[in-house]
Amino acid sequence: MTAMVSPTSWSATDPFAELDSVVAQSHQTHEQKLEEFYAYVNQYLDEYEQWRDEYTAKLDAEKAKHIENWGTGDVSDQTTSVEYSDNDAVKKVIDYENNTATISVLVPADTSDAEAEKQLDTLSVDLDGDKLAMTDAQISQQEVDYSAEQERKEYNFIVEQTEAQMNELDNQAERLIHTNTGIPDSFIYERAYKKKMALVTDAQERVKKLRALYKAKRAELGIPEPVAESAQSTASEQALETTEQTAQAPAQVSPSEEQQTAALPASPVAEQTDEQTAKIPAPAEQESAKPAEIEPKQTAQAAPKPTTTPKPMKVVSYTIKLPEGSLKKRAEQYRPMAETESKQFDVNPALVMAIMHSESSFRPDATSHVPAxxxxxxxxxxxxYDVNRTIRNIDAPMEADELYQPPVNVETGTAYLHILNDKYLSAIKDDKSRTFCTIAAYNTGAGNVARAFNPDHSTNIRQAADIINSMSSDEVYQHLIDNLPYDETKNYLKKVSSRMALYQ
Structure with a gap:
């Protein structure tokens, strides 16, 4: 395959190298040019995905460090701020969704309540530049926990993050199709499928490392290994099934697009044996992953204790309610931006404010684990990328540093709502129905909204619009709640819809 020519690839040893390359390209067949273009697009998208994978690996390393000491790997997300002391002995958590602040301290398990309470006078939380004392905090304590339940919590984190990242690959594919790049839909869908399978494979390795970490800590502390629950259907295993199905079933070309592109080849997963099918192992399973070998009456055996058992630790937590009006204060700071951008893009400012409330609790430095x-x-x-290409005439993704700037972020988010409302979902006639669909699409993509309505689960939004237009807005809302593929999106639709009334 011929390499792409870079405008800056001038050769010092052969001044005519670039010219020769251009001449060679002019003699390429149509098939060679297409192959080169596809490789260019693939490499272009790979750059962001490589960065995402590096971000995920760094996050896993951070969580593993905290699991070592705390039994859990709490980290910041879009609505929660988590900070640790340099020695990892103090954890500060501000939960903006539930309006609480908690400081937790690791202490020896034999520390008395009186000794633990002495720390209150020295603890405080910074909130929007103000220091909040913990003297009136509610106190609770628990032993550092390396149980199967705690392991499953961390396992669920990996499953949910993998689902979210796979959903973004679907969104990316839909965007490429709707922007008419000239690339066949089959190429785009197949690429998304392969990338999703790679995410599942990576998640397998992440879960193995997680399992090994918990197993090692239980052995170190002399905690019995939990018995594998091979027959029990758990919430996380059900989530896993959704993850696998999503990865194994690439989106199909919509009927309206079949005339313009070759059909997507049959998924190779259909030809796989059970052993070949990708699966993220659930926690507390045997390493052999053969539940049939587990005896029905098997009892948990204590792990061999190390020569010197570490001293047991416990977590003492101090929790206060955040001051009333703190969220409102942050909201008012960004209302002028929301109103300015809403006017520019003809979007309801209450919708912009409700999305900021739900997405970040009005925190400009918020980062989710997608990452967003x-x-x-x-x-x-x-x-x-959609806003850059459609609004700014820039054919490139945005940078994280740009999106941490409030004016740029609010402009981009509002412009994307405009694109969803006026482009992707414009065939939906009723304003209220279209708003519900826009909210859901902001979280999960227009393709998943279409799938919720189309009997064949295709991503054809015009086909879905015909169905939507035959329903009342209340019926559309309920249908979305009942049929959207992810619980996160269902909850998101509920939160944003209800919060719009706060900003009317």
Missing amino acids: YGLMQVVPSSAG
């Missing part, structure tokens, strides 16, 4: 950034939680390679 800032006040309106924009993903650089999907919504950010």
Whole structure:
């Protein structure tokens, strides 16, 4: 395959190398040019995905460090701020969704309540530049926990993050199709499928490392290993099934697009044996992953204790309610931006404010684990790219640093709402129905909204619009709640819809 020519690739040893390359390109066949273009697009998208993978690996390393000491790997997300002391012995958590602040301290398990309470006078939380004392805090304590339940919590984090990242690959594919790049839909869908399968494979390795970490800590502390629950259907295993199905079933070409592109080849997963099918192992399973070998009456065996058992630790937590009006104070700071951008893009400002509230609790430095950034939680390679190309005439994703700037972030998020409302979902006639669909699409993409309505689960939004237009807005809302593929999006639709009334 011929390499792409860079404008800056001038050769010092052969001044005519670039010219020769251009001449060679002019003699390429149509098939060679297409192959080269596809490789260019693939490499272009790979750059962001490589960065995402590096971000995920760094996050896993951070969580593993905290699991070592705390039994859990709490980290910041879009609505929660988590900070640790340099020695990892103190954890500060501000939960903006539930309006609480908690400081937790690791202490020896034999520390008395009186000794633990002495720390209150020295503890405080910074909130929007103000120091909040913990003297009136509610106190609770628990032993550092390396149980199967705690392990499953961390396992669920990996499953949910993988689902969210796979959903973004679908969004990216839909964006490429709707922007008419000239690339066949089959190429785009197949690429998304392969990338999703790679995410599942990576998640397998992440879960193995997680399991090994918990197993090692239980052995170190002399905690019995939990018995594998092979027959029990758990919430996380059900989530896993959704993850696998999503990865194994690439979106099909919509009927309206079949005339313009070759059909997507049959998924190779259909030809796989059970052993070949990708699966993220659930926690507390045997390493052999063969539940049939587990005896029905098997009892948990204590792990061999190390020569010197570490001293047991416990977590003492101090929790206060955040001052009333703190969220409102942050909201008012960004209302002028929301109103300015809403006017520019003809979007309801109450919708912009409700999305900021739900996405980040009005925190410009918020980062989710997709990752998405800032006040309106924009993903650089999907919504950010869509706005760059459609509004700014820039054919490139956005940068994280840009999205941490409130004016840029609010402009981008509002412009994306405009694109969803006026472009992708414009065939929906009723304003209220279209708003419900726009809210859902902001979280999960227009393709998943279409799938919720189309009997064949295609991403054809015009086909879905015919169905939507035959329903009342209340019926549309309920249908979305009942049929959207992810619980996160269902909850998101509920939160944003209800919060719009706060900003009317």
